[in-house]
Amino acid sequence: MNALALIRTADRISYWIGKLFAWLIVVLTFVVSVEVFKRYILNAPTAWIFDLNNMLYGTLFMMCGAYTLALAGHVRADFVYIYLKPRSQALLDLILYLLFFLPGILALAYAGYGYAAESWRIGEHSTVTAAGPPVYHFKTFIPIAGALVMLQGLAEILRCFVCLKTGAWPARLHDVEEIDVIETQLSQSEFIDEESRQATLKSAHAIDEAARHRSAVTVTDIKEQKKP
Amino acid sequence: MSDPVLGLIMLGLIVAAIMMGFPTAFTLMGVGMLFGAVAFWDPTQHWWQNRIFDLMVQRTYGVMVNDTLLSVPLFVFMGYVMERAALVDRMFHAVQLAFRRVPASLAVTTLLVCAFWGIASGIVGAVVVLMGVIAMRPMLNAGYDVRLASGAITAGGTLGILIPPSVMLIVYAAVAGQSIVKLYAAAMLPGFFLTFLYLVYILGWAIINPKIAPKLSEDQYRLNVPDWLQRLERGPAKRVFGGLLGAFFRPSLLRGAKTAGGKPIGYGFVVNTVLTLMVPLALSAGTLAMTWWYVVIYNAPATVSTAKPLQEQAGVAAPAPAAEAAPQELGAVAEKPVELGQAAEKSTVPADEKPQELGAAGSPVEIAPAPPSEGPPREMTSVAEPAAAATSKIPANFYSWFWAFAALFGLLLTYYYWRMDGEQFEILRELVASVVPLGVLTIIVLAVILFGITTATESAAIGALGALYLAAMAKFPRPVAWWSLLGAIVGIALGLRRGEFVPLLVSASLGATFFGTVIPWAMGLSKSQDLRRNLNEAVFLTAKTTAMVCWLFIGSALFSSVFALHGGQGLIERWVLSMNLSPLGFLFVAQLIIFLLGWPLEWTEIIVIFCPIFIPLLAHFNVDPILFGTMVAVNLQAAFLSPPVAMSAFYLKGVSPPHVTLNQIFAGMMPYMLIVVLCLICMYIWPGMTLWLPEFLYGN
Numbered sequence: 001m002n003a004l005a006l007i008r009t010a011d012r013i014s015y016w017i018g019k020l021f022a023w024l025i026v027v028l029t030f031v032v033s034v035e036v037f038k039r040y041i042l043n044a045p046t047a048w049i050f051d052l053n054n055m056l057y058g059t060l061f062m063m064c065g066a067y068t069l070a071l072a073g074h075v076r077a078d079f080v081y082i083y084l085k086p087r088s089q090a091l092l093d094l095i096l097y098l099l100f101f102l103p104g105i106l107a108l109a110y111a112g113y114g115y116a117a118e119s120w121r122i123g124e125h126s127t128v129t130a131a132g133p134p135v136y137h138f139k140t141f142i143p144i145a146g147a148l149v150m151l152q153g154l155a156e157i158l159r160c161f162v163c164l165k166t167g168a169w170p171a172r173l174h175d176v177e178e179i180d181v182i183e184t185q186l187s188q189s190e191f192i193d194e195e196s197r198q199a200t201l202k203s204a205h206a207i208d209e210a211a212r213h214r215s216a217v218t219v220t221d222i223k224e225q226k227k228p
Numbered sequence: 229m230s231d232p233v234l235g236l237i238m239l240g241l242i243v244a245a246i247m248m249g250f251p252t253a254f255t256l257m258g259v260g261m262l263f264g265a266v267a268f269w270d271p272t273q274h275w276w277q278n279r280i281f282d283l284m285v286q287r288t289y290g291v292m293v294n295d296t297l298l299s300v301p302l303f304v305f306m307g308y309v310m311e312r313a314a315l316v317d318r319m320f321h322a323v324q325l326a327f328r329r330v331p332a333s334l335a336v337t338t339l340l341v342c343a344f345w346g347i348a349s350g351i352v353g354a355v356v357v358l359m360g361v362i363a364m365r366p367m368l369n370a371g372y373d374v375r376l377a378s379g380a381i382t383a384g385g386t387l388g389i390l391i392p393p394s395v396m397l398i399v400y401a402a403v404a405g406q407s408i409v410k411l412y413a414a415a416m417l418p419g420f421f422l423t424f425l426y427l428v429y430i431l432g433w434a435i436i437n438p439k440i441a442p443k444l445s446e447d448q449y450r451l452n453v454p455d456w457l458q459r460l461e462r463g464p465a466k467r468v469f470g471g472l473l474g475a476f477f478r479p480s481l482l483r484g485a486k487t488a489g490g491k492p493i494g495y496g497f498v499v500n501t502v503l504t505l506m507v508p509l510a511l512s513a514g515t516l517a518m519t520w521w522y523v524v525i526y527n528a529p530a531t532v533s534t535a536k537p538l539q540e541q542a543g544v545a546a547p548a549p550a551a552e553a554a555p556q557e558l559g560a561v562a563e564k565p566v567e568l569g570q571a572a573e574k575s576t577v578p579a580d581e582k583p584q585e586l587g588a589a590g591s592p593v594e595i596a597p598a599p600p601s602e603g604p605p606r607e608m609t610s611v612a613e614p615a616a617a618a619t620s621k622i623p624a625n626f627y628s629w630f631w632a633f634a635a636l637f638g639l640l641l642t643y644y645y646w647r648m649d650g651e652q653f654e655i656l657r658e659l660v661a662s663v664v665p666l667g668v669l670t671i672i673v674l675a676v677i678l679f680g681i682t683t684a685t686e687s688a689a690i691g692a693l694g695a696l697y698l699a700a701m702a703k704f705p706r707p708v709a710w711w712s713l714l715g716a717i718v719g720i721a722l723g724l725r726r727g728e729f730v731p732l733l734v735s736a737s738l739g740a741t742f743f744g745t746v747i748p749w750a751m752g753l754s755k756s757q758d759l760r761r762n763l764n765e766a767v768f769l770t771a772k773t774t775a776m777v778c779w780l781f782i783g784s785a786l787f788s789s790v791f792a793l794h795g796g797q798g799l800i801e802r803w804v805l806s807m808n809l810s811p812l813g814f815l816f817v818a819q820l821i822i823f824l825l826g827w828p829l830e831w832t833e834i835i836v837i838f839c840p841i842f843i844p845l846l847a848h849f850n851v852d853p854i855l856f857g858t859m860v861a862v863n864l865q866a867a868f869l870s871p872p873v874a875m876s877a878f879y880l881k882g883v884s885p886p887h888v889t890l891n892q893i894f895a896g897m898m899p900y901m902l903i904v905v906l907c908l909i910c911m912y913i914w915p916g917m918t919l920w921l922p923e924f925l926y927g928n
Contacts, residue, residue, distance in 0.1 A: 022771030032689030058292030074251035081249025100258020111281035207882030
């Protein structure tokens, strides 16, 4: 179906950009650590480091907004939502995307553009320190991030339509999840018997999924499901 | 056009809208936009020129340059990297061996490992699943009561979000405009106090009713002492200390011996062994040296000025042979000259001194489980440094205290080394390999924040770097060691300009961390698929979590400014004040509301959306926002343990054997909720427990 291809494309763009900018955390770690060394040991602090840190952090989270949206990673109070049928969920989501999501993100993309353009026009510099670094590049990320989140939001709206039509949510791309740490930990463990390790490895994602819906699967359930 | 009634409608609507389950960040943003558009409505303008659009962008930019939130990604990154680097399974095994003679040893170990690992990661679901695999089955196999086992795991698993460095407290700091550092200092003692209460509960239950936690049979925790170590055991008590040192000077003692893996033992192995043996000594010496440095050198000007009026009194009050005195007595004696004034604070000081005593002694004891009577408070190690620095407020006592502690450390260490047999040494080796690296990193990160040496952001970055270092060391110990050595030399060379000892030390360790992290990682990334995967996971998860928290912040920043624009905040304030609540009544109502909100909502939403409503009211009731924040953090522990919504129960049910029912798990969690409430009451009665450390470290 064509809509699915569109959703997939938007997902891919959000993933790709989000993952690219996610690496800024490594840069941030090193920049701050090197600055600690320079300041405390060499007595040579850098004036613009404060601005740089903020820019790295601000860019990081703004540009990962669409990525998080594509992963359904934004926190939601889902204790009623999870008990609804997919179709009702989609209808509710669709209305709220139009009512709540679009105005705010539109503001980011549209007014953010004016905000950044103004900054470029006056060649704005940071005022944290005298002769601070330029901030217009940084402000440019507001409309860009707004546009990206908007794109992903449109994809989510499309998802709602698909779900309304078919009665099932279209799948999301696979990505790392917090529960993946189980695999890392268990693959290196020395004191767990092989059986429960395999059982847990198999069911970790199902357990995570079920717990989020406030229900529980047991390890044996999964085995039984797999047998027939 | 603004109207308080609109503000109230807004508040009612937001609660309803959030409950609909739409991503909260966008719900807040949308409601803020709609009501803001009304507030800014100007018929002479086109709708797209409404100033709400500009407000939205400005609020967004405000979050982008928020320097409190800057430490969120760094701490989150540190947590995710550590979570993958430190093997919780091995840690559990080592700690369990160390605690094998304590009643309900498995449950105690579970709680401690959960809390400790949670300090590093703070991710509830994963902790519970992992501990469910690692600890639940052994406990059930050993015949432990299901409620005891499940309670220890779920209560321990939620502790991580409270004990610093926790992301929840950073978010609260950003919301309330408080300093992260002070909040961390404030949450320290309540966090450990809560852990302590949990432990008392487990131990008390197991002592009163030993049937719920049968002792393990001897062979379940017997260790195999390798051949080479048996050759070094001396005498009927099988003491190894002399033999190990002997092998260091006379390698011929171990000629022809083989390791457990069957390799011949070289001199490098012997050196390694002796270094391991020295870790308890180094840790206690390090703790003492750091305390000395902080009090006498780093903090000296401040302490001298406060000390003068106290000196005569203290001279009378302080008994020199403090080592033999019980900790409570020491606390009382030390507290007298301070004259804290408030009765409430007075009564907390002994309680505070106790962790200090036990915690400070804990760092050798933790490695060296010699006297079993000191069992429970061992987890308090990480308060050791900040708390031991408490003595600087009483510098006249400081020296006698310091030497008394040094003597106590010395005695304990001597006893420990003297009694050490092959088995003990094996336990020590396990602990050094599993617990000590993570423990040292956590303590360093906390110590540099709490002592005010670096900002929270900087120590978060150092912590993240340290976590990367540990991850590299777990994979490639040898190259990391060599590159660290080189880095230390470079660091010393660069630090020589300063000439002083401490900067030189810091410089050397920073240099070692840089070289030991960057180069092995750069080389290892192409070689090791595990390393690559772990880094990928940590980076992407960090991005996801950071974006989640910060976008929520954007939404709430817009919402709260529009809310204030309508005068809704003022209306609430007048309304609450008109109720004539006493401070106690206010705190009770506020905490009750937060507790109830904790059922359906996540902590992010509670802190970002609902705390801002309470925070402006705090001043009216003379409640310290730091105390309030810490109480919220403790309170949420109870909310996350409450049936029927607590997610940890469902995670645990998922990994448990089928005969464990959800009801049993919830029954196991219930008592911990009561303990949390007890802890909240204690925090209210003795605000000093929360506020003493921040006040001591940073003044008022």
